Amino acid sequence: MARKTQEKREDLKQRLIEAARNRIAADGLSNLRARDVTQDVGCALGGLYTVFADLDDLVxxxxxxxxxxxxxxxxxxxxxxxxxxxxxxxxxxxxxxxxxxxxxxxxxxxxxxxxxxxxxxxxxxxxxxxxxxxxxxxxxxxxxxxxxxxxxxxxxxxxxxxxxxxxxxxxxxxxxxxxxxxxxxxxxxxxxxxxxxxxxxx
Amino acid sequence: MARKTQEKREDLKQRLIEAARNRIAADGLSNLRARDVTQDVGCALGGLYTVFADLDDLVxxxxxxxxxxxxxxxxxxxxxxxxxxxxxxxxxxxxxxxxxxxxxxxxxxxxxxxxxxxxxxxxxxxxxxxxxxxxxxxxxxxxxxxxxxxxxxxxxxxxxxxxxxxxxxxxxxxxxxxxxxxxxxxxxxxxxxxxxxxxxxx
CATH class of the missing domain: 1.10.357.10 (Tetracycline Repressor, domain 2)
Structure with a gap:
């Protein structure tokens, strides 16, 4: 079970990085919002903070x-x-x-x-x-x-x-x-x- | 009389440039506000727009x-x-x-x-x-x-x-x-x- 949780975390992490990357590529760093990124991957806003310290950590x-x-x-x-x-x-x-x-x-x-x-x-x-x-x-x-x-x-x-x-x-x-x-x-x-x-x- | 008005305009212009210069030197361009600059020289906010097209022109x-x-x-x-x-x-x-x-x-x-x-x-x-x-x-x-x-x-x-x-x-x-x-x-x-x-x- 522990391994499954770990895999899920890692998967969420990669999807958030990918979503943030696409957002930055399209609209620039200054327009990056945590809410947009979490919406893109379909997780709650708080989900981001279970795998990254904050938005800076994600960047x-x-x-x-x-x-x-x-x-x-x-x-x-x-x-x-x-x-x-x-x-x-x-x-x-x-x-x-x-x-x-x-x-x-x-x-x-x-x-x-x-x-x-x-x-x-x-x-x-x-x-x-x-x-x-x-x-x-x-x-x-x-x-x-x-x-x-x-x-x-x-x-x-x-x-x-x-x-x-x-x-x-x-x-x-x-x-x-x-x-x-x-x-x-x-x-x-x-x-x-x-x-x-x-x-x-x- | 026309010359006097012209002199006054030129004087206001120079004082606004000086005030904006001091503000930028102290706090950086991104913190420059028209209201602060006009307060520094003691003129109404609208005064700035009688001698400059806008804040960009002043900068x-x-x-x-x-x-x-x-x-x-x-x-x-x-x-x-x-x-x-x-x-x-x-x-x-x-x-x-x-x-x-x-x-x-x-x-x-x-x-x-x-x-x-x-x-x-x-x-x-x-x-x-x-x-x-x-x-x-x-x-x-x-x-x-x-x-x-x-x-x-x-x-x-x-x-x-x-x-x-x-x-x-x-x-x-x-x-x-x-x-x-x-x-x-x-x-x-x-x-x-x-x-x-x-x-x-x-």
């Missing part, structure tokens, strides 16, 4: 699924034998394409702020760090003498830079790039950064 | 003042004889310092969305473009054979990249840089981009 699970989708979009296995520069280009292109294809889910990764008294759990922060590791790895080949700590920081810088170019353009804020030239320009930007990293290594 | 005037403050923070005259790389480093440092010192006003530049039926006026968009021109100018020295159009796009890319590194770190979203290493890391990033631009030029 973290959606963001976790989004990060897994992003990872798949980066096509890491396909380019593993390429040059480090080409692997960085591939990362930037995969990131841009994922952001374009899943705009609202991608925005939710950045727009969600967990409440101050309950920061994001460790397992979720480790999912963020996985992405940084994926960037640090080709950097290590471009600048082999850099310390591991410095490289981890450099990976965050490069992520922030690519994210900045993508987000300021997609969101149409301030003076972003025209969308038509975004992929080409981002690619050229990575080529410049990689050439700079190699040149400074010498 | 655009505050953002315009913020851009002038940012321009001053970039200390362009002081470095005009420096190398292009050093001028780019100076721009990034000035941008970061301004963002740190005027967090809410800086955020308002990006968070403000004018209503769809009344986009930002041309004179304000030109103020944005001025910043891009300031970035394009050292780029022209690093990559003299690049076309003017390509360079204008590259300036936007570089702005987006620097803004991304600064904002993801200052806002504490996702995996930004620790604030202590931000200025050093941003500087190193610009050195890498400049070295890459020069290397690809050869």
């Amino acid at each position: 973290i699970h959606v963001n976790s699924a989004t990060l897994k989708g992003l990872e798949a979009s980066l096509a890491l296995a396909e380019v593993k034998d390429h040059t480090p520069t080409d692997r960085l280009r591939n990362l930037a292109r995969g990131y841009l394409r994922f952001a374009v294809a899943h705009r609202n889910l991608w925005k939710a990764l950045f727009d969600h702020r967990p409440p101050d008294n309950r920061p994001s759990p460790e397992w979720h922060l480790e999912e963020h760090m996985f992405l940084m590791g994926v960037i640090a790895e080709p950097l290590a080949e471009l600048q082999p003498t850099m310390s591991e700590t410095a490289r981890a920081i450099r990976a965050r810088t490069l992520f922030g830079a690519v994210h900045g170019v993508v987000s300021i353009s997609l969101e149409g804020r301030f003076v972003g790039l025209p969308i038509e030239s975004l992929e080409q320009e981002l690619d050229d930007f990575i080529l410049t950064v990689a050439a700079g990293a190699a040149a400074r290594q010498v | 655009i005037h505050v953002n315009s003042a913020t851009l002038k403050g940012l321009e001053a923070s970039l200390a362009l005259a002081e470095v005009k004889d420096h190398t292009p790389t050093d001028r780019l480093r100076n721009l990034a440092r000035g941008y970061l310092r301004f963002a740190v010192a005027h967090r809410n006003l800086w955020k308002a530049l990006f968070d403000h969305r004018p209503p769809d039926n009344r986009p930002s006026p041309e004179w304000h968009l030109e103020e944005h473009m001025f910043l891009m021109g300031v970035i394009a100018e050292p780029l022209a020295e690093l990559q003299p054979t690049m076309s003017e159009t390509a360079r204008a796009i590259r300036a936007r890319t570089l702005f987006g990249a620097v803004h991304g590194v600064v904002s993801i770190s200052l806002e504490g979203r996702f995996v930004g840089l620790p604030i202590e290493s931000l200025e050093q890391e941003l500087d190193d990033f610009i050195l890498t981009v400049a070295a890459g631009a020069a290397a690809r030029q050869v």
Whole structure:
């Protein structure tokens, strides 16, 4: 019996994540309401709180699924034998394409702020760090003498830079790039950064 | 008499901009209320609408003042004889310092969305473009054979990249840089981009 209850809980949890994911994808994180999500899966409002601490906890699970989708979009296995520069280009292109294809889910990764008294759990922060590791790895080949700590920081810088170019353009804020030239320009930007990293290594 | 009325209008306008600026600096754009601003200057709520189309119009005037403050923070005259790389480093440092010192006003530049039926006026968009021109100018020295159009796009890319590194770190979203290493890391990033631009030029 205990196993059956556990299975039911897990099933409800997955259905709520899926419903929240669909709601965020369609209407954006700021329009997410617990009542809509529970109605979508056909459970009582209170049902959500038997499997998640609160709506923020549910959003973290959606963001976790989004990060897994992003990872798949980066096509890491396909380019593993390429040059480090080409692997960085591939990362930037995969990131841009994922952001374009899943705009609202991608925005939710950045727009969600967990409440101050309950920061994001460790397992979720480790999912963020996985992405940084994926960037640090080709950097290590471009600048082999850099310390591991410095490289981890450099990976965050490069992520922030690519994210900045993508987000300021997609969101149409301030003076972003025209969308038509975004992929080409981002690619050229990575080529410049990689050439700079190699040149400074010498 | 007409001149006196005009002077009074201009005076009210300036006082409303100043009050809105103080409110945004203290409490952020999302907490700006027309009622608070008019109370601060001691005029009726309707007074605001005799000199501005609406609250968005007032925010655009505050953002315009913020851009002038940012321009001053970039200390362009002081470095005009420096190398292009050093001028780019100076721009990034000035941008970061301004963002740190005027967090809410800086955020308002990006968070403000004018209503769809009344986009930002041309004179304000030109103020944005001025910043891009300031970035394009050292780029022209690093990559003299690049076309003017390509360079204008590259300036936007570089702005987006620097803004991304600064904002993801200052806002504490996702995996930004620790604030202590931000200025050093941003500087190193610009050195890498400049070295890459020069290397690809050869």
